[in-house]
Amino acid sequence: MSITDREFWTSLHGMIFGAGFLLTFAGGVVGLLTLRAQWMTAEGAKASLRRLMVVTWAMAVLAWTAVLIGTYLIYPWYRAEPPAGASDLSLQEFPRSLLLSRAQTAGWHQFGMEWKEHLAWFAPILATAVAYAVTRQRSSLLNDSSLRRMLLALLAVSFFCAAIAGLLGAFINKAAPLR
């Protein structure tokens, strides 16, 4: 049983930080949806807000870690150029070139990676905005339904971006694994 450096970082990027972000999303949504003054005691509201702050900041940190590792550590391995005249077999070490070398797989780069590498960056930006707004407005969020609705919408967009990026990443890594 062994794992290469590249496999280790790719797994950490997708299965720990990426998947962690997607899992904490459920906590953020439930926290925002159930945050209603009429449903809670003062003590209950305080505890819910504390949990919501922890969950939303966790989402932001996980998303930033995932995109930074993805962009600055894994992506250079993915897009590295093979030496001229490299055979099909040696292309195995150059996922982008391997995908582009066949018409059946080129779309994974031209559509999949091209979408993923940009869309993924929206997730941490929006998650940070949500975490900051929740923390700043913790004393009034309970009674501010328009702000809660907007934060829910941003959280949903952030989740959508991370989910698409994660899904495409999994498919691309299946078609041309980083080894």
Place this chain on the structure above:
Amino acid sequence: MEKQSGHIHDGGAWAAILAGGIGCASIGILVDLAEASKTFSAKLALSSSVGDLSGKTTYGIACWLAAWAILHLLWRRRDLAAPGRIAAVTVVLLIIAMIAAFPPFFGLFSNG
């Protein structure tokens, strides 16, 4: 601080929300500009191993943080009269960002 008898003005939170939309739209627009001009794309390659993605995201993040700082300074001591408008503008910016970063769309600007 921004408090008055325990009340925290909501301008700071809406500044963060609108800035988030501006940051995403900035990245989307940079994606389209890089696709349209190879010269611009080359200028965005701040890191040779990452290519123009490094510049698109670095400058996009810079736009986001600058917009956030400016809006925060302007709104932190205010309760916004029409937060619905800020929400609507943010949604429009996010739609622009999504369309701009969608490969079949930015492919229309492809310059070889």
